[in-house]
Amino acid sequence: MPDHSDISGSSNGKADLIVRGNRVVTPDGERSASIHIRGGVIERISSFSDVPTATNIYEAGDFAVMPGLVDTHVHINEPGRTEWEGFFTATRAAAAGGITTLLEMPLNSIPATTTITAFRTKLAAAVGKLSVDTGFWGGVVPGNAHELLGLWEAGCFGFKCFLIDSGVPEFATVGEADLREALPILARVGAPLLGHCELPGPIIEAAKHLPNNASRTFYRTWLALRPRTAEHDAIELLSRLGAEFGARIHVVHLSSADAISQIHKSQAAGRQLTVETCPHYLTFASEDIPERATQFKCAPPIRERENRERLWEGLREGAIDMIATDHSPCPPELKRQDTGDFLDAWGGISSLQLSLPAVWTEAKRRGFSLTHLARWLCEAPARLAGLDQQKGAIAPGRDADLVVWNPDAGFRVDPAQLHHRHKLTPYAGRDLMGIVEATFLRGLKIYERGNFGAAPAGKVLLRGKR
Numbered sequence: 438m439p440d441h442s443d444i445s446g447s448s449n450g451k452a453d454l455i456v457r458g459n460r461v462v463t464p465d466g467e468r469s470a471s472i473h474i475r476g477g478v479i480e481r482i483s484s485f486s487d488v489p490t491a492t493n494i495y496e497a498g499d500f501a502v503m504p505g506l507v508d509t510h511v512h513i514n515e516p517g518r519t520e521w522e523g524f525f526t527a528t529r530a531a532a533a534g535g536i537t538t539l540l541e542m543p544l545n546s547i548p549a550t551t552t553i554t555a556f557r558t559k560l561a562a563a564v565g566k567l568s569v570d571t572g573f574w575g576g577v578v579p580g581n582a583h584e585l586l587g588l589w590e591a592g593c594f595g596f597k598c599f600l601i602d603s604g605v606p607e608f609a610t611v612g613e614a615d616l617r618e619a620l621p622i623l624a625r626v627g628a629p630l631l632g633h634c635e636l637p638g639p640i641i642e643a644a645k646h647l648p649n650n651a652s653r654t655f656y657r658t659w660l661a662l663r664p665r666t667a668e669h670d671a672i673e674l675l676s677r678l679g680a681e682f683g684a685r686i687h688v689v690h691l692s693s694a695d696a697i698s699q700i701h702k703s704q705a706a707g708r709q710l711t712v713e714t715c716p717h718y719l720t721f722a723s724e725d726i727p728e729r730a731t732q733f734k735c736a737p738p739i740r741e742r743e744n745r746e747r748l749w750e751g752l753r754e755g756a757i758d759m760i761a762t763d764h765s766p767c768p769p770e771l772k773r774q775d776t777g778d779f780l781d782a783w784g785g786i787s788s789l790q791l792s793l794p795a796v797w798t799e800a801k802r803r804g805f806s807l808t809h810l811a812r813w814l815c816e817a818p819a820r821l822a823g824l825d826q827q828k829g830a831i832a833p834g835r836d837a838d839l840v841v842w843n844p845d846a847g848f849r850v851d852p853a854q855l856h857h858r859h860k861l862t863p864y865a866g867r868d869l870m871g872i873v874e875a876t877f878l879r880g881l882k883i884y885e886r887g888n889f890g891a892a893p894a895g896k897v898l899l900r901g902k903r
């Protein structure tokens with residue numbers, strides 16, 4: 438591997454901390470290096486042995502040193518549904534999982550982040566509880582077009598919308614007419630529109646064809662009710678409107694791999710379309726989901742094994758840009774484990790702390806490298822949020838957000854070890870590869886082997902402010 442020593446300019450004086458190791462994952466690839474950190478920022482990257490005497494050094498040895506993960510799809514639900522999750526528990530789980538930046542979704546909290554007043558309420562609720570840096574998406578709902586510019590200027594990173602029932606009354610579905618009001622505003626300022634891409638039409642149609650005796654405790658009943666075409670039609674609608682208005686469109690949680698060819702075409706035509714998928718779509722297969730196992734329920738649903746394999750191909754080819762968790766927990770009662778009824782259960786999967794090992798376990802099996810992982814879990818999500826000068830890479834000028842982890846060690850998921858408010862997760866009992874040793878946030882060690890820093894060190898991220 439070429440020696441990139443001192444690619445990053447000169448050092449004036451000594452670093453506060455050097456993190457060095459044999460497997461540092463930089464945008465150029467994996468190599469042995471020293472990361473010089475000053476004032477919470479990566480000052481330079483040098484050769485392994487370029488270490489001034491009497492400097493504070495963290496030796497990562499043969500563990501991987503990667504950028505802290507940036508998870509752009511997290512539901513924290515505070516204020517208003519804090520009994521579902523919360524800033525304190527979610528961001529601790531993130532720190533334990535090597536995630537240093539979260540972007541929080543505008544819905545499931547009450548109020549939803551669709552007005553400037555609601556945004557201020559959310560910011561106030563987050564104060565003092567953040568273990569990692571956290572930014573916020575605003576929401577597009579019917580009738581709030583006049584709020585969008587204010588939300589953007591106040592520091593929201595972009596806007597989420599639902600093309601189908603969101604599951605909560607405070608966050609209403611938008612139709613084409615609503616989007617035609619919102620998109621010119623978003624396009625003017627360059628704000629991305631994040632779409633939950635399922636349209637109701639194909640789902641209503643699927644319900645008509647469901648056999649009368651279909652059991653609500655079988656996963657295949659839920660799967661049949663959320664057909665792939667609902668995703669395809671929604672992606673087509675958003676992609677077309679995005680092109681018409683010159684707006685950036687981001688497809689959240691892509692589940693149907695059949696959409697990949699359509700995504701390729703849109704991207705080839707120069708449309709500003711980015712796509713994320715989630716660890717659960719890349720890990721599980723619908724054929725394996727047991728009866729009554731409602732912890733696997735989410736929308737769009739986990740699909741068949743062959744679909745999962747083609748999602749991996751979509752990542753390989755670049756049609757899918759990134760992976761985010763869509764961590765969306767609820768109190769266990771709402772998962773209806775008592776009845777095992779897939780149609781009654783809340784749709785949302787809890788996984789925040791497990792993102793890195795879940796993705797790595799499956800990626801490694803398919804021959805992917807740590808560089809791929811850093812692209813999907815760090816770089817691309819930082820770019821989506823416009824944080825790519827600040828987060829998402831081990832490079833000079835970026836925040837010194839790092840995860841030191843052992844890619845070669847495995848563990849069995851024990852829910853008791855999870856820091857989420859609720860422990861119910863489809864990953865329980867699963868064997869995963871990759872153990873987080875330590876997490877650094879802006880040069881500060883916030884987590885090491887089960888222990889957290891004394892006080893939550895995360896800050897609220899506002900667009901345009903560093």
Ligand SMILES: [Zn+2]
Pocket residue numbers: 510512542763765
């Ligand atoms: Zn979500």
